[in-house]
Amino acid sequence: MNNEHFPNIISKRETPISKWLTLVERNVIFSDKEDIEIYHSVRPYDYVSILAVTSDLRIPLVQQYRPVLEETSLELPGGLIDTDKTPEDTALIELREETGLIASNAECLGVLNPDPGRLDNHFHCFFASNVEIDTTATIESRIKLVWTDFNELREMILDGRFSSCPQISLIAMASLRGFIKELKI
Numbered sequence: 001m002n003n004e005h006f007p008n009i010i011s012k013r014e015t016p017i018s019k020w021l022t023l024v025e026r027n028v029i030f031s032d033k034e035d036i037e038i039y040h041s042v043r044p045y046d047y048v049s050i051l052a053v054t055s056d057l058r059i060p061l062v063q064q065y066r067p068v069l070e071e072t073s074l075e076l077p078g079g080l081i082d083t084d085k086t087p088e089d090t091a092l093i094e095l096r097e098e099t100g101l102i103a104s105n106a107e108c109l110g111v112l113n114p115d116p117g118r119l120d121n122h123f124h125c126f127f128a129s130n131v132e133i134d135t136t137a138t139i140e141s142r143i144k145l146v147w148t149d150f151n152e153l154r155e156m157i158l159d160g161r162f163s164s165c166p167q168i169s170l171i172a173m174a175s176l177r178g179f180i181k182e183l184k185i
Helices: 087-099 150-159 165-176
Strands: 008-018 021-029 037-044 047-054 059-066 071-075 078-080 107-112 123-133 144-148
Touching (some): 047 059, 047 165, 059 087, 078 087, 107 165, 123 165, 150 165
Antiparallel strands (some): 047 078, 059 071, 059 144, 107 123
16 A cells, blocks of 8 residues: 555544533554554544733633532633534624623634544634724623733633633744733743
């Protein structure tokens, strides 16, 4: 066999586990001298998060209990893209539902792979400036809105209070694209 045909996925099987999760099994061959290897991944819905900043440079964070961690977590507003809405629309909806804030639009920072060795989904990263409070919005139950600024967010990242790896990547993307000048990463 010619090496241009490798690696090659021999077969692929998808098993829905729940509404939110699919187990994917791939049988892969890397050369004609090797055996077929089985690789598993899980496919949740794509993620979306948004780094939102008010005109006075305050940043809303969402505090909520995460059963997987068995503790409360601080995160950027976000969620799953589980409808036919665009990633940007989903980010703006999540921002309003989780913080009571609105933005006219969101700048796409990029689309990342949260864990390319195990997860079969994407993470859509957004930034919105000059967000405003929507006085008619009701924040989702079980969520507490926590306000911070760039300096405190930096400290939260460094001391582990803010530890979501994909969301730290989103903040790095915002910094690399020039949206954050106050935060020294």
